[in-house]
Amino acid sequence: xxxxxxxxxxxxxxxxxxxxxxxxxxxxxxxxxxxxxxxxxxxxxxxxxxxxxxxxxxxxxxxxxxxxxxxxxxxxxxxxxxxxxxxxxxxxxxxxxxxxxxxxxxxxxxxxxxxxxxxxxxxxxxxxxxxxxxxxxxxxxxxxxxxxxxxxxxxxxxxxxxxxxxxxxxxxxxxxxxxxxxxxxxxxxxxxxxxxxxxxxxxxxxxxxxxxxxxxxxxxxxxxxxxxxxxxxxxxxxxxxxxxxxxxxxxxxx
Amino acid sequence: xxxxxxxxxxxxxxxxxxxxxxxxxxxxxxxxxxxxxxxxxxxxxxxxxxxxxxxxxxxxxxxxxxxxxxxxxxxxxxxxxxxxxxxxxxxxxxxxxxxxxxxxxxxxxxxxxxxxxxxxxxxxxxxxxxxxxxxxxxxxxxxxxxxxxxxxxxxxxxxxxxxxxxxxxxxxxxxxxxxxxxxxxxxxxxxxxxxxxxxxxxxxxxxxxxxxxxxxxxxxxxxxxxxxxxxxxxxxxxxxxxxxxxxxxxxxxxxxxxxxxxxxxxxxxxxxxxxxxxxxxxxxxxxxxxxxxxxxxxxxxxxxxxxxxxxxxxxxxxxxxxxxxxxxxxxxxxxxxxxxxxxxxxxxxxxxxxxxxxxxxxxxxxxxxxxxxxxxxxxxxx
Ligand SMILES: Nc1ncnc2c1ncn2[C@@H]1O[C@H](COP(=O)(O)OP(=O)(O)O)[C@@H](O)[C@H]1O
Ligand SMILES: [Mg+2]
Numbered sequence: 001x002x003x004x005x006x007x008x009x010x011x012x013x014x015x016x017x018x019x020x021x022x023x024x025x026x027x028x029x030x031x032x033x034x035x036x037x038x039x040x041x042x043x044x045x046x047x048x049x050x051x052x053x054x055x056x057x058x059x060x061x062x063x064x065x066x067x068x069x070x071x072x073x074x075x076x077x078x079x080x081x082x083x084x085x086x087x088x089x090x091x092x093x094x095x096x097x098x099x100x101x102x103x104x105x106x107x108x109x110x111x112x113x114x115x116x117x118x119x120x121x122x123x124x125x126x127x128x129x130x131x132x133x134x135x136x137x138x139x140x141x142x143x144x145x146x147x148x149x150x151x152x153x154x155x156x157x158x159x160x161x162x163x164x165x166x167x168x169x170x171x172x173x174x175x176x177x178x179x180x181x182x183x184x185x186x187x188x189x190x191x192x193x194x195x196x197x198x199x200x201x202x203x204x205x206x207x208x209x210x211x212x213x214x215x216x217x218x219x220x221x222x223x224x225x226x227x228x229x230x231x232x233x234x235x236x237x238x239x240x241x242x243x244x245x246x247x248x249x250x251x252x253x254x
Numbered sequence: 255x256x257x258x259x260x261x262x263x264x265x266x267x268x269x270x271x272x273x274x275x276x277x278x279x280x281x282x283x284x285x286x287x288x289x290x291x292x293x294x295x296x297x298x299x300x301x302x303x304x305x306x307x308x309x310x311x312x313x314x315x316x317x318x319x320x321x322x323x324x325x326x327x328x329x330x331x332x333x334x335x336x337x338x339x340x341x342x343x344x345x346x347x348x349x350x351x352x353x354x355x356x357x358x359x360x361x362x363x364x365x366x367x368x369x370x371x372x373x374x375x376x377x378x379x380x381x382x383x384x385x386x387x388x389x390x391x392x393x394x395x396x397x398x399x400x401x402x403x404x405x406x407x408x409x410x411x412x413x414x415x416x417x418x419x420x421x422x423x424x425x426x427x428x429x430x431x432x433x434x435x436x437x438x439x440x441x442x443x444x445x446x447x448x449x450x451x452x453x454x455x456x457x458x459x460x461x462x463x464x465x466x467x468x469x470x471x472x473x474x475x476x477x478x479x480x481x482x483x484x485x486x487x488x489x490x491x492x493x494x495x496x497x498x499x500x501x502x503x504x505x506x507x508x509x510x511x512x513x514x515x516x517x518x519x520x521x522x523x524x525x526x527x528x529x530x531x532x533x534x535x536x537x538x539x540x541x542x543x544x545x546x547x548x549x550x551x552x553x554x555x556x557x558x559x560x561x562x563x564x565x566x567x568x569x570x571x572x573x574x575x576x577x578x579x580x581x582x583x584x585x586x587x588x589x590x591x592x593x594x595x596x597x598x599x600x601x602x603x604x605x606x607x608x609x610x611x612x613x614x615x616x617x618x619x620x621x622x623x624x625x626x627x628x629x630x631x632x633x634x635x636x
Contacts, residue, residue: 012278015366016279077549081549085543085548087540087543087544091544092541093558096562104545104558107545107548107549107550107558112551112553112554115550115557115558164548164549170547
């Protein structure tokens with residue numbers, strides 16, 4: 001039981017900031033878990049500790065029975081193939097075409113020399129085009145990534161993740177730099193990955209309205225500590241103030 | 255809703271429920287302060303040593319005073335030096351007791367953990383007695399500089415001096431066109447020396463630059479050691495001037511264009527590694543993280559996330575380097591590295607200033623033309 005288990009996770013950055021403080025929780029396969037909290041509460045650090053873009057100071061992350069925190073570099077690389085990631089600022093390779101950006105999702109399956117020469121199999125190219133079709137950008141495949149709008153870039157990033165085909169998807173405020181309409185289109189794609197492909201999702205979110213609309217369960221961080229764990233509808237005014245502070249007022253996104 | 259970088263950090267010391275982290279953080283500051291105190295004394299010592307020693311030097315010159323300790327035959331390499339150093343050390347130790355001594359100011363205000371703790375005297379540090387002492391040492395440096403470089407305005411403007419200037423300028427403006435074919439031939443040699451050096455240096459520097467970029471190499475101890483080795487050796491190679499490299503290679507492979515090319519090659523690799531590596535260090539880390547997160551290996555990550563971000567700046571640096579190399583190639587000729595510089599040296603030795611004038615005209619024209627062309631190319635790709 002427990003697809004992803006986070007146990008006593010603590011992160012102290014080199015400058016002494018305690019970004020995560022003994023955080024433990026469990027995620028079941030197929031869940032869409034929302035992670036909320038103020039800016040600086042440790043949400044990004046939490047997601048980055050799961051795939052070890054940030055090295056945890058102590059504690060364990062166990063994915064499907066494998067202790068990710070104990071893996072050496074080659075095994076970590078292999079394990080990362082199962083963990084997709086989507087970022088607030090998309091993090092595409094801007095000077096490369098949309099198609100190449102999607103293909104980078106499959107790099108871990110490619111030989112080093114073949115990928116440096118840019119020779120992807122016809123099969124992989126076809127699959128990349130399919131992923132682009134899913135996010136509705138097949139007609140932009142040859143365009144440079146930098147020429148797309150923010151929402152389109154995030155959809156390319158999702159296509160890259162589809163190409164990778166992970167079991168677990170980490171989304172770090174995927175819509176925080178997008179406008180409301182675009183936000184919903186991006187969130188809908190995440191929802192489809194969750195429902196149709198069975199990807200388990202951990203998603204940092206700023207807006208409670210998005211949390212209520214898309215997630216199946218929520219955890220909240222406050223000053224690096226786990227402050228709430230439960231269903232989205234359980235977050236009433238009282239909890240809201242406890243998570244975001246007395247002064248906070250909820251703003252929505254339509 | 256954008257996440258800001260200056261979010262409030264937790265007060266580590268006040269968090270009583272988190273004693274371990276608070277203690278380790280305070281301990282780290284304590285350890286940093288211990289190291290900084292030693293470095294501060296060292297800095298103050300060097301400063302005092304320089305100030306006292308330089309002062310003795312200057313006094314001797316100006317007032318014909320007693321010879322400074324290092325020039326007295328009986329004390330060379332012995333007591334005179336030791337006494338001077340000991341006096342400086344004692345003074346430095348005294349000075350470093352103040353939190354406002356220059357050594358302490360420098361070490362504290364440049365250390366990431368101690369910066370917040372550095373004193374900021376009201377009205378500015380330069381107004382304190384410590385600042386005034388440092389200003390006095392700067393003034394001493396100016397006075398010493400005047401003496402040491404033997405500044406002599408009389409010989410610059412005497413009639414004898416001006417006549418010499420007239421001779422050389424006159425010859426330069428009446429170039430000896432008869433040797434133009436020879437000069438052009440040698441100029442082509444110079445251009446090729448620069449070209450080959452640049453073309454061979456670029457791929458070598460390209461490969462090395464990834465190993466010399468801290469952001470790519472800070473993963474573990476071993477890669478950090480490689481980074482340190484690359485940076486150290488290229489810094490060393492770069493700090494040896496191309497002219498010195500040329501002298502080394504003329505001894506190694508004997509005089510001629512090959513020695514000049516090797517000299518430029520070594521210096522170009524070292525300089526390009528620095529420029530390229532700094533470019534790698536300033537890239538957007540986002541794509542790097544995204545590619546790493548897919549499970550791609552290091553080579554794939556560099557190729558897909560780093561290289562696309564650096565090719566254009568690399569091109570700019572390379573053209574710039576080619577520019578410098580053409581200039582350097584003429585200078586290197588002066589010490590036997592082949593090309594038009596060698597010719598220049600020969601005519602200078604014979605005091606044939608008309609021929610020298612011809613060579614200078616050709617060098618100036620070629621350098622100017624290449625400068626113009628490369629500026630245009632750099633503009634086009636920017
Ligand atoms: N690389 C880093 N070095 C030092 N401190 C960091 C670093 N990244 C984040 N922090 C600090 O850790 C805390 C948590 O940050 P983060 O995980 O980005 O929170 P969130 O994503 O919830 O805004 C903040 O106080 C932040 O300033
Ligand atoms: Mg964040």
